[in-house]
Amino acid sequence: MQINKHVHAIKVPFYIVNPPRTIIERSVYVYLIYGTNGVFLIDTGVASAETAIFDYIRKTERRVEDISMIIQTHSHPDHIGATRTIKGETACAVAMHPAEKHWLENVQLQAEERPIPGFDSLVSGPVAVNRLLEDGEVFDLGCGLKLKIFHTPGHSKGSISILLLGYMALFSGDAIPVPNEMPVYEDVKASVASIKKLMAVSDIRHLLPAWDEPAKGGEVYKRLDAGLNYLQKIHEIVLSLTKKDPEPDPMELCRQAFTELGLPIETANPIAAKSFMAHLKLRNKKSII
Template sequence: MSSIVFIIGFNYDSNCYLINDNILVDTGAGQNKDYLFSKLRENGVEPEDIELVVNTHCHFDHIGGNQFFPNAKIAVHRMDAISMKNKDTLGTSLSAFDNDGNSRVDIELEDGDKIGDFEVIHTPGHTSGGICLWDGENLISGDTIFAGGGVGRMDIGGDYNDMKNSVEKLMELDVKNIYPGHGPIVENNGKNHIKLSYSLL
């Protein structure tokens, strides 16, 4: 199974996840560089070791730290790449573009793409290009699913029907652990949390 290191969000930062020692999923809001770097180093990884940054979606609290990794390729779903490339402050929910590094996209992801041991699952609803990463046991869920039956808000570039369809799609997976964009992780009974999320929509 995949190696996943949980870096809990600090202040406005999203949670970040280090996978395979050289891939970082989300980078936070970009306001706590020292904190993020210290967490990487605690796990034996220097910032320059990161070869790929995967953004689960385009909101500022997930992409604002992209600028800290100028040597890494930046990957995001093609639908959310539009907001980032256009420096769309509405689509990203707040400006993250004081630094041009946050508008760079090198890889436009599609549903079914592979990232290490993970498959990209397109899960629109919170944004039009939201994704989850799935390895057959672990779901890195961005702001699609949270612990305790929560889902991401749908009033900033989102859509209720898309969210309902996305959560329904995730219910088909035998999810053990959930690694969400905010809040605590879910261990061992992730599928129940997805079912609860769907029942509350």
């Protein structure tokens, strides 16, 4: 799907097997920036997503060899899955924020520190990072296109959002929570600050998240606002559920919070449990936004 003159989007479906046998269906967007000097990928989806990415590039009359760089919004499995394969086929460079470099270069370490069922089937392997991207940096793609980098932690320590200047298209990775979806973040305060940081950017024309559908025009700031309000809603649910028990069992809290949020209880999992537990650090605050 073409977003504007230079940006294209590919939706990659995948699933996670949540023990004992629940299948969580997910999808993730990979974005492509077509420059005159190359194709720049924003994330790569899960392992084997290269087939869809390569097919799309060929269909749009570019060459797979044109891929000159992969820019990672962060290092989670559904964003780095095909990076090793694509780098292997094209010898492209890989760029990301320094805070998660070690998780891409040593994926087994990530699997140990942030276990996800089926991690190995989602990720094609470790990859050396060639270029580090820092907050506030303007990164020149060398073809008249420039990217501004925003460090937007909360979902993960090294999450970045990337603004294509001129076209004002914002690639936000997983930085913005999606209402009525499973929450995934490790630091609530940082998440709130990151969303506010993006809200302060004026004239964003396209919001291009990984987890949610692309949005444009007036819908962009509504989405940012909805993400913020969802954090507040979850905060209130967690505070109410833990009123009598300030040190709850994480999975039990997760199941109760899923029920309150109307999410299928059988999809409760340790990653979401961690997100709910993260609210307890701010338990003395009624409003977090």
